[in-house]
Amino acid sequence: MKAVVCIKQTPSTTAVFAVDNGVARWDDPGGKPVVLNPWDEYAVEEAIRLKENHGAAEAVAISMGDDSSAEQLKTCLAMGCGEAILVADAAFAGSDSLGTARVLAAAIRKIDDAQIAVFGKQAIDGDTGQTPVQVAVKLGWTPLTFVSAIKEVTGSTITVERLIDEGKETVTAPLPVVISVVKEINEPRYPSFMGIRKANRATIPVWAAADLGVNGGVGAAASQADWSHIYPLPERNTVVQLIEADTPEEQARVLVNKLFEEKVI
Ligand SMILES: Cc1cc2nc3c(=O)[nH]c(=O)nc-3n(C[C@H](O)[C@H](O)[C@H](O)COP(=O)(O)OP(=O)(O)OC[C@H]3O[C@@H](n4cnc5c(N)ncnc54)[C@H](O)[C@@H]3O)c2cc1C
Numbered sequence: 001m002k003a004v005v006c007i008k009q010t011p012s013t014t015a016v017f018a019v020d021n022g023v024a025r026w027d028d029p030g031g032k033p034v035v036l037n038p039w040d041e042y043a044v045e046e047a048i049r050l051k052e053n054h055g056a057a058e059a060v061a062i063s064m065g066d067d068s069s070a071e072q073l074k075t076c077l078a079m080g081c082g083e084a085i086l087v088a089d090a091a092f093a094g095s096d097s098l099g100t101a102r103v104l105a106a107a108i109r110k111i112d113d114a115q116i117a118v119f120g121k122q123a124i125d126g127d128t129g130q131t132p133v134q135v136a137v138k139l140g141w142t143p144l145t146f147v148s149a150i151k152e153v154t155g156s157t158i159t160v161e162r163l164i165d166e167g168k169e170t171v172t173a174p175l176p177v178v179i180s181v182v183k184e185i186n187e188p189r190y191p192s193f194m195g196i197r198k199a200n201r202a203t204i205p206v207w208a209a210a211d212l213g214v215n216g217g218v219g220a221a222a223s224q225a226d227w228s229h230i231y232p233l234p235e236r237n238t239v240v241q242l243i244e245a246d247t248p249e250e251q252a253r254v255l256v257n258k259l260f261e262e263k264v265i
Contacts, residue, residue: 001115001155001175003056004108005047006135007040007076009069010125024230036072039120041188042181046150047118048080049186054153058082060111064092064103070204077199078191085111089208094220097126101134106212108139116158119180121146129180136178144177148184 011017015029036044047059061076063069064087073084087107095103108114117139119132136143148168149161159172163182191199209215216222243258245251259265 001056001153002058002060002111002113003047003050003116003118004060004062004111004114005040005043005076005081005118006104006108006131007044007061007063007072007120008037008123008125009034009063009065009072010037010123011035013038013124019230019232022229022231024227034068034072036075037120037123037125039122039124039181039183041120042183042185043118043120044076044079044081045186045188046181047116048189050116050118050150050153051080051082054150056116056153057113060085060114062087062104062107062111064088064095064100064107073204074199074202075191077202078195079189080192080195084202084204086204086206087208087212088206089210089214091209091214091219094223095218096223096225097128097130098134098224099218099222101131101138102217103209103212103214104131105135105138106214107207108135110207110212115176116153117141117176117178119178121180121182132178132180139176139178141176141178142173144171144173144179147179147181150179150185 011029012032012035015032017029018025044061050056051059059081060083061073061081062085063073066088070086073086077084087103092103108117117135122129133143133145144160144162146163147160148163151159151161151170157172157174158177159170160179161168161170163184243251243254245254
């Protein structure tokens with residue numbers, strides 16, 4: 001049994017994009033770097049733990065993106081994934097989440113004995129949170145979303161704890177499954193020095209549309225999602241007031257009085 005973790009390159013959380021006439025300047029993140037989608041760090045950690053604690057033969061990282069996404073795949077290798085695969089083809093550009101799911105499902109199908117596909121709960125740029133469940137539907141696997149703990153994996157089942165509005169629930173499902181994880185699930189490890197050296201020497205294989213047998217239903221022409229009405233958030237006129245007093249207690253008293261006056265508390 002192998003665990004596959006799907007990861008995405010995203011802009012850093014500090015990136016600020018300009019918007020021109022309803023079109024976001026995605027190519028210009030204000031000089032900020034691109035990173036491994038922060039939610040995916042938890043997914044990568046959990047895939048590695050499936051190998052370390054639950055008998056998975058390997059943790060395989062995959063990403064659909066352009067050549068530069070190889071950097072984030074190397075981060076996965078440095079953390080402890082044993083394999084990483086870049087899924088890239090000009091035909092995939094502009095895919096919506098359903099097109100992305102078609103491609104990722106085809107890639108997961110191609111990985112021998114893949115039984116568990118792990119995702120972060122959302123990507124911080126596209127932010128739809130739809131991809132994991134759409135991948136599950138395309139594969140015909142059981143989707144388990146918002147997973148906060150993996151309790152047990154047997155040869156044929158997985159038992160997980162899920163975060164739900166009312167609290168938590170424990171669910172057992174037959175393998176294979178797609179799970180999306182929340183940050184409560186673990187504390188992602190830092191890449192080790194040896195891991196970074198090994199990852200830097202690694203050559204990441206690239207799978208294209210022809211390798212996956214993907215023929216149509218992907219790319220900009222097939223996208224149903226309309227991203228044409230993007231607008232910047234209106235600027236907020238905030239006034240900052242520093243409370244000066246001789247003691248912290250006095251500062252707190254002034255602050256509480258002001259919050260009462262403004263009917264905040
Ligand atoms: C800059 C930009 C431009 C876009 N332009 C268009 C457009 O023109 N037309 C259009 O229809 N859509 C467009 N999109 C949407 C884009 O296709 C979605 O980002 C993508 O389909 C995945 O959805 P999501 O980002 O909401 O991921 P989510 O569903 O929020 O992510 C959930 C999980 O799925 C994983 N995942 C998501 N994508 C991938 C991937 N490629 N490889 C591996 N794992 C992945 C995430 O890492 C995360 O773990 C654009 C998005 C961005 C950021």
